[in-house]
Amino acid sequence: MDVSYLVTVYNKENEIAETISFLQKQENIDPASIEIICVDDLSSDNSLSILNSLKAEDNRIKIIQNKQNLGPSKSLNLAANIAQGKYFIPVDGDDYLPKDATRFLLDSSKNNNTELVFGISKRLKTIPEKMTHLGKEEYHSNALEFCLDKKIVHMGFLVHKNLWLRSGGVDERVFIQDISLPIRLAAHASSLVYVNSVIYYLRDESHTNLSNNTDQQHHDRFLTYLNFLNDYDKKLSKDAITCIHDQLISSIWKIKRDNSKFAIFSCNFILYIKNKLFGYKLSKNEQKNWSYNFSAIDSIRRVT
Secondary structure: OOEEEEEEEOOOOOOHHHHHHHHHOOOOOOHHHEEEEEEEOOOOOOHHHHHHHHHHHOOOEEEEEOOOOOOHHHHHHHHHHHOOOOEEEEEEOOOEOOOOHHHHHHHHHHHHOOOEEEEEEEEEOOOOOOOEEOOOOEEEOOHHHHHHHHOOOOOOEEEEHHHHHHHOOOOOOOOOOOOHHHHHHHHOOOOEEEEEEEEEEEEOOOOOOHHHOHHHHHHHHHHHHHHHHHHHHHHOOHHHHHHHHHHHHHHHHHHHHOOOOOHHHOHHHHHHHHHHHHOOOOOHHHHHHHHHHHHOOOOOOOOO
């Protein structure tokens, strides 16, 4: 088995069939060498019924049905646990992988002898069937520092199964996987390739899109970087630590900015300015206090 597509699904009845259709029609790939693992996260619409209908016509589709709503992070790890492919490509249940993307990513991995290939994701109203090439690919021997500096916080990548296993996959303490997965993979990768091509398309509008909840985004961003800092502290370079503190403080500022008319008079803003002007970093005590503040936000979903 060459490739396992890991597809997370929650109330995607209007999108999931088209998403899977793009995976089924990948070009220059042996059809028997792929599998499509779909995790239905206890959808309340007809997503599961549609998945079962698709599976009846294509035995490459496998379905995991969650007994409770676990969120995308845990769901992705569940898919990875049963995946047989040499490579994984995670896909949200309402997004699109261009028909030539899989072959392109596999070739890039092989040609550069790397286990991790990132590309560009783009949100569009009209989805093209093929990739959009914007520039030459880049090889980076320091995968983590590139990932942190580039702020790679999206889907649209290929990862070798062995690298996924070494990294432990997604941080299940955080509801959304967009940030934790790229940096955890990069932390365990000896190199990565960044292709300056749009290899992943996001649907322009979806009522179930978690990116619509900015509080959720800021909360999960803060928690992801804080967990990562605590987990990998002794292994991180000074530059990596600086990037992480920048993101922590940025999250603290943005959660206030987006919820207050007078945000510039807040301690959040003062902290943000100190970071921008003087490279200020959070002390351990400050990390603990701000973590408590984020945990008190009631407008977000948390891992159960």
